[in-house]
Amino acid sequence: MTILALTGGVGGAKLCLGLARVLSPEDVVFVVNTGDDFEHLGFHISPDVDTLTYTLADAANPVAGWGRQGETWHFMEALEELGGETWFRLGDKDLALHVRRREFLAAGQSLTAATAHIAQGLGVRHRILPMSDDPVRTFVHTRDGPLAFQHYFVRDRCAPEVTGFDFHGAASASVNPAIPFEQVTGVVICPSNPFVSVDPVLAVPGMGEGIRRSGAPVVAVSPIVGGAAIKGPTAKMMQELGVPATTVEVAKHYAQRTVGGAPGTVGGAPLVTGFVIDAVDTDAEGEVQALGLATTVAQTVMRSLDDRVDLARVVLDFLGAGAAASGP
């Protein structure tokens, strides 16, 4: 069996770590959002791929939630002295990853191959696959105009009021050919931001179709718990988009996504089949089920490694894959 886990950055990476502790490298594939990627200081920056890589390598910075453990900042200090851009922080160790990635890409390798080389160097045995090797760039539409994702997220600290999103390049991007759709027995949509972490992944032509073709159940874990986002701007975005920041609204967002309908219609089959609700939102279970989604209730706020592993087991059980899960 093969579990496909669709993920963005920090929040999703927590569940991915739990899945990696429960499933062997043969049994799970992590498909990562690259809509956050951008070119900066001459480097290809791939924040979600790197967050997952560092997390699985047990090298992630547990406090910041991004970047490397025990990172130092002498490069940034010297860059500032030389008048360079310092709004996006690249640590001294993190730079090594970026220099290596540029070497691989400059040698004509794909982002997938570069990611694999780097993950291997950090001792990661599980498969980390960018959603596509083609450039997809998330733009956040705001009252101040459209912003490239990192300008919205990092430089402007999510302050501008969001009106919508688009994913430049998605329509012409090819889904990562290394994703083994035909072997997929279950799909997990990690508790990442539905709008800027998961939607870009599902916007890649062939992603939803490949998942649907596999016939596997697709379970999403709510990133909204008790009316607030566990991390990041999800709740703020929902409010700005005029929807209540509730787990029910997240469920609606996923329940509405269909695959196989004529382009631009709401026809086709629903993609998501199940939804994981946090225990504090138990009273929402009926509403979510009314959307046609199977539900299960769990402790979804992952503070400890045990929390991550426990949630992974709940999700796998929910997918009916728990029994097949072998230890790493």
Add this chain to the structure above:
Amino acid sequence: MTILALTGGVGGAKLCLGLARVLSPEDVVFVVNTGDDFEHLGFHISPDVDTLTYTLADAANPVAGWGRQGETWHFMEALEELGGETWFRLGDKDLALHVRRREFLAAGQSLTAATAHIAQGLGVRHRILPMSDDPVRTFVHTRDGPLAFQHYFVRDRCAPEVTGFDFHGAASASVNPAIPFEQVTGVVICPSNPFVSVDPVLAVPGMGEGIRRSGAPVVAVSPIVGGAAIKGPTAKMMQELGVPATTVEVAKHYAQRTVGGAPGTVGGAPLVTGFVIDAVDTDAEGEVQALGLATTVAQTVMRSLDDRVDLARVVLDFLGAGAAASGP
């Protein structure tokens, strides 16, 4: 008046610092060897330009003789972990200079412009001019075959036995158009390696001619003192080339260089007019004068900043420019 100082790395940079303390930015131009330059880890590395920049910025590492003061190496450690090349050491702070230079070059700026931006950022007011904005690459011919300079110098630690040199690209390179030859009143050839630091500078078409046209005296400071090189492989190279490692042989090397003769002939006017001998080599003065060079004797081993300033004053007096020298 304008003094032109031709220099390589560490040894030459010491005298350049002395000159910079004695002469105002309007009165001196440093012309730097770029034959050591190479592309590495996706960066344009310009060791002699950077050594001089850091030296004039009082930011050079006084122990290593290259790189930055108070440097840290977290990038290199992480790069090694990721299987990157680590034989050429790039410190965390030094990386900022290289990232900035790549930004400037990628924006279509010349190496000269990039060098000026970086020097300004580090508070350097004196002019640092690469010998050319075109690529010139020094190759060291050895019994093991030809080696790119940094492979010979850094990776192989000058171990291979030298049989000769060539400067790829020199013939088609244009001399840096920013060098104000028409204003030059004196030229200093700093105590750098004659073969791999000074010869590449003089190999750029128009360099010798521009100097000769200025009619200015050209004074070389011997890098060989008491039969040994103050720093670097000069003495070892001379022995391997079958010439004694003496100040007289260095004087011969410079005395033989002529400008304006038919290509490939020894015709033309001699370029170098004077030679600075260390006090320990006073007995060689007659032999050097017999080569047609004016001589002066000085304390050329520069241990302290005062040594650097003192030698700068001697050289300027020798050039007859001392009187015109104004403080910075």
